[in-house]
C-alpha cells in the first residue's frame with residue numbers, strides 16, 4: 001500500500017515538473033515594446049516632475065530683489081536714526097549756547113561788573129558765542145531738513161519692500177501649492193511605474209535601464225511619419241517593418257533608441 005503511495009507521488013511529481021517545464025518553454029518571455037513605451041512615458045514624466053521639484057526647492061528662498069529691498073530699507077532706517085540723533089545734538093547745543101548768551105548778558109547788564117576791561121571781554125565773548133550760535137542754528141535747520149528727507153526716503157523704501165514682499169509671498173505660496181501637487185503626482189507615478197515594470201521581463205528591463213542612462217533618460221522613442229521623434233532620422237522601410245513587430249526590439253539608425261511605432 002505504502003509502496004503504491006510513494007510510486008504515485010513520484011509519478012505525479014515528474015508529470016508536474018514536466019508540465020511546468022513545457023509551459024515555460026512554450027511561453028518564452030519576449031520583449032513587449034508597447035509595455036516598454038508605456039514605461040518610458042512614466043519614467044519621462046517622473047524625470048520631469050523631479051526636475052521641477054528641484055527647481056521649486058531652489059526657488060523656495062528669498063529672491064535677490066527681496067534681499068536688496070530689505071537691505072535698502074535697513075540702510076534708510078539707519079540714515080534716519082543718524083539724522084534724528086544729529087538734530088537732537090544740535091538742538092541741545094543751540095539751547096546751551098542761547099542759555100550761555102542769556103547768562104552773560106544778564107551779568108553784563110546787571111551792573112555788577114565795575115571793571116571796564118572785564119565788561120569788554122564779556123561783550124566780546126557774547127558776540128563770538130552769538131556768531132557760533134548763528135552757525136549752529138543754520139546747521140540745525142539743515143539737520144532738520146536732512147531728517148525730513150530721511151523720513152521720506154524711509155517711507156519710500158518701506159513701500160517698495162512691502163510691494164516686493166507681497167509679490168514674493170504670493171510666488172512662494174504658489175510654489176508650495178505646486179510642490180504639494182507634484183509630490184502627490186510623483187507618489188502615484190512611482191506606484192504606476194513599479195506596476196508597469198512588472199509587465200516587462202527582466203532582461204528587456206535591464207536593457208532598457210542601461211539604454212536610458214546612456215540616452216539622457218529616453219530609451220524608447222516614438223516613430224511618427226516614418227521618422228524617429230527623438231532624433232528626426234527618417235527610418236528605412238526594412239527598419240519600419242521590423243519595428244512593427246511588438247516582440248522585437250528595433251533600434252533607431254540615428255540615435256540608437258528602441259523604436260515604437262505611434
Ligand SMILES: [Zn+2]
Pocket residue numbers: 221228229230231232233252253254255256257
Ligand atoms: Zn532616433
